[in-house]
Amino acid sequence: MKRVSLVFTLAVAVGLSTQVATAQTLKTIKDRGMLSCGVGQGLPGFSSPDDKGNWTGLDVDVCRAVAAAILNDATKVKFVPLSAKDRFTALQSGEIDVLSRNTTWTLSRDTSLGANFTGVTYYDGQGFMVKKSLKVNSALELNSASVCVQTGTTTEQNLADYFKGNNMKYEVIAFATNDEAVKAYESGRCDVFTTDVSGLYSDRLKLSNPADHAVLPEVISKEPLGPMVRHGDDQWFDIVKWTLYAMITAEELGVTQKNVDDMAKSDKPEMKRVFGADGNLGEQLGLTKDWVSRIVKAVGNYGESFDRNVGAGSKLGIARGLNQLWNKGGIQYAPPIR
Amino acid sequence: MAVEPRKPPPQFVAKLQRALGGRAGWGGFVVQILFVAALAWIAYEIVANARANLQAQRITAGFGFLANTAGFDVSQNLIPYSGSDTYTRVFLVGLMNTLLVSVIGIFFATLIGFLVALGRLSPNWLLARICGGYVELVRNLPLLFQILFWYLAVLAALPNPRQSISVFDAFFLSNRGLVVPKPIGNPGFEPFAIAILIAVVAALLLRNYARRQLFESGSLIRIWPYVLGLLIGLPLVTALIFGAPVTFEVPALKGFNFAGGSRVIPEFVALTVALSTYTAAFIAEIVRAGILSVHKGQVEAGSSLGLLRGSVLRLIVMPQALRVILPPLTNQYLNLTKNSSLAVGIGYPDLVSVFAGTTLSQTGQAIEIIGITMGVYLLISLVTSAIMSFYGWRLGRSLGP
Numbered sequence: 001m002k003r004v005s006l007v008f009t010l011a012v013a014v015g016l017s018t019q020v021a022t023a024q025t026l027k028t029i030k031d032r033g034m035l036s037c038g039v040g041q042g043l044p045g046f047s048s049p050d051d052k053g054n055w056t057g058l059d060v061d062v063c064r065a066v067a068a069a070i071l072n073d074a075t076k077v078k079f080v081p082l083s084a085k086d087r088f089t090a091l092q093s094g095e096i097d098v099l100s101r102n103t104t105w106t107l108s109r110d111t112s113l114g115a116n117f118t119g120v121t122y123y124d125g126q127g128f129m130v131k132k133s134l135k136v137n138s139a140l141e142l143n144s145a146s147v148c149v150q151t152g153t154t155t156e157q158n159l160a161d162y163f164k165g166n167n168m169k170y171e172v173i174a175f176a177t178n179d180e181a182v183k184a185y186e187s188g189r190c191d192v193f194t195t196d197v198s199g200l201y202s203d204r205l206k207l208s209n210p211a212d213h214a215v216l217p218e219v220i221s222k223e224p225l226g227p228m229v230r231h232g233d234d235q236w237f238d239i240v241k242w243t244l245y246a247m248i249t250a251e252e253l254g255v256t257q258k259n260v261d262d263m264a265k266s267d268k269p270e271m272k273r274v275f276g277a278d279g280n281l282g283e284q285l286g287l288t289k290d291w292v293s294r295i296v297k298a299v300g301n302y303g304e305s306f307d308r309n310v311g312a313g314s315k316l317g318i319a320r321g322l323n324q325l326w327n328k329g330g331i332q333y334a335p336p337i338r
Numbered sequence: 339m340a341v342e343p344r345k346p347p348p349q350f351v352a353k354l355q356r357a358l359g360g361r362a363g364w365g366g367f368v369v370q371i372l373f374v375a376a377l378a379w380i381a382y383e384i385v386a387n388a389r390a391n392l393q394a395q396r397i398t399a400g401f402g403f404l405a406n407t408a409g410f411d412v413s414q415n416l417i418p419y420s421g422s423d424t425y426t427r428v429f430l431v432g433l434m435n436t437l438l439v440s441v442i443g444i445f446f447a448t449l450i451g452f453l454v455a456l457g458r459l460s461p462n463w464l465l466a467r468i469c470g471g472y473v474e475l476v477r478n479l480p481l482l483f484q485i486l487f488w489y490l491a492v493l494a495a496l497p498n499p500r501q502s503i504s505v506f507d508a509f510f511l512s513n514r515g516l517v518v519p520k521p522i523g524n525p526g527f528e529p530f531a532i533a534i535l536i537a538v539v540a541a542l543l544l545r546n547y548a549r550r551q552l553f554e555s556g557s558l559i560r561i562w563p564y565v566l567g568l569l570i571g572l573p574l575v576t577a578l579i580f581g582a583p584v585t586f587e588v589p590a591l592k593g594f595n596f597a598g599g600s601r602v603i604p605e606f607v608a609l610t611v612a613l614s615t616y617t618a619a620f621i622a623e624i625v626r627a628g629i630l631s632v633h634k635g636q637v638e639a640g641s642s643l644g645l646l647r648g649s650v651l652r653l654i655v656m657p658q659a660l661r662v663i664l665p666p667l668t669n670q671y672l673n674l675t676k677n678s679s680l681a682v683g684i685g686y687p688d689l690v691s692v693f694a695g696t697t698l699s700q701t702g703q704a705i706e707i708i709g710i711t712m713g714v715y716l717l718i719s720l721v722t723s724a725i726m727s728f729y730g731w732r733l734g735r736s737l738g739p
Contacts, residue, residue, distance in 0.1 A: 085698060113397060144592060145593070146514060146594065148685075160409055161409070173605070174413075175682075175685045176683060180683065180684075189513055231395045232395055
């Protein structure tokens, strides 16, 4: 781990000292013919390689959607798996164009890292997983427990806040990678494993006997997860931001991977704007007229991607909850494409 | 005809010229200055450029973050620490943990290393083979795997806290670590500590006196009964007068974990065992080489004087072998300290884990934090080699040229 961050630091130093016409990200990607995207190291549902080595997941779909919008080919993505603590350095150094790695949007990350969050792909919150044999029903019964956690995350701070706020003692064991933390939890070193609730469901699948473990009902923090881009290239920021909004808008309009070609021929004024038959919204972004069709054809709308990766259609089976559209009881909301 | 006194050649100038310019003379001197200037310019450009670009991208720079609140906890802290302390405190906690594992690791590595070396040189066939096998096995496996092995082996072998192995209901061993009674100082503690100190000093003086007597008059004085009496008797008497110096806080199982007592966490045990056994294999070879470098005649001469095997080793072989052993031994100490940064793999909160890990990713200030961390390792290493050099210098002086 140390070596990795060292390499990145040197990369930052070198990258920063030789750079930087940052306002060229779009052109660079077109010239390269490839989008470089930072993802997680294997979190089923968000970013993990399947048995054929193809990356899948909600975070991965964002990258594929951006690649589809720019290069009209969702496979032209180089996925760079990153640990929690290396991810920002990789973005700062220019190693990756976009970081899509279940990263929580916070004020300090927005202001001090030289990068911006482009939106929220998943509204999450931190939770706890325990062995059912401990007969614990609430996180408030966890006084004096040992807690395994991945280092370099907002999770560590939330954990400290929660136990302190509830006057409970605990012992924290922090590991460099998520897998190490899960392994230590499984081996009995800790009573509790904590991370974002989506991650708990995902990690539970990796345990040898998932049914022996329960996720406690408490959600102790707000964890809006989203992609990040570097400062200094507003056009690139807009492209990544509106790619996600296009996916959400598509769901809102009932546009799916299957019917996208028919819907694109619709006469409705809104459809004509979205699909580029009217106006030049795509070009204003620096993309093509058919940018929305490209995105939806590649990864489907937001709801389809959610279902396929983390929702009802996946092994995780997570309910939409907050991630339902705003007009269906959730808070996923895209500004209008006009 | 007056003979002019011969002028001494301008030696100083010639020397200076040679030192600065090499064979090329003053011309070489100019080249060297240009070279240094070029290096300085490149360094300056890198720093200035990095700073300008950090500002352009609005990445926070500087060391102001050290005063901010850390907001996370650490599983092992030698100094009082809580989540509401600053990143500076985190840095100190991590540094102490690194130093702790290094010092204890160095102690055990040296001990095991010397024993294995002596075992390997022993005339006992089986012992020599076992020690040889140990060296070949341990030094040829990657250290990270050994650390993981010890960690997972330790964890797998131990029960959970509710079924922990207990001794006298005061010592508990479980997969949360070893919990032992914690001594708490009473009012009688200070006199007790002073009594021990006095006893130790008196014992040392006694030893010096006995040695002087041996060298000057050849009379052998048996001092050990007095030393024993001093070391045990004096503190015992003070304890009787002032009351028990410490009471023990006995741990008890409460909820998930033990409350009270002191605890040694399994991460620390695994890391210390892995680092000391691994480094010991290298030290064993170094010590063996050192011992073999002492001429056989020295041993024979010692034996012919009637010295026992142990005395020959202690008084004749070792002092000479140490001159050979010391420099590579220092390298091993430095390696052990640097290797302790692999702790992050098993969740031991060393400097790299809590500072170059958690702190780095919470603040995002990679350049500053990696810079500080590298500086600290450099400092630790330089201090270690300085101590070893001093020891070597003293040894050299006592042995004569």
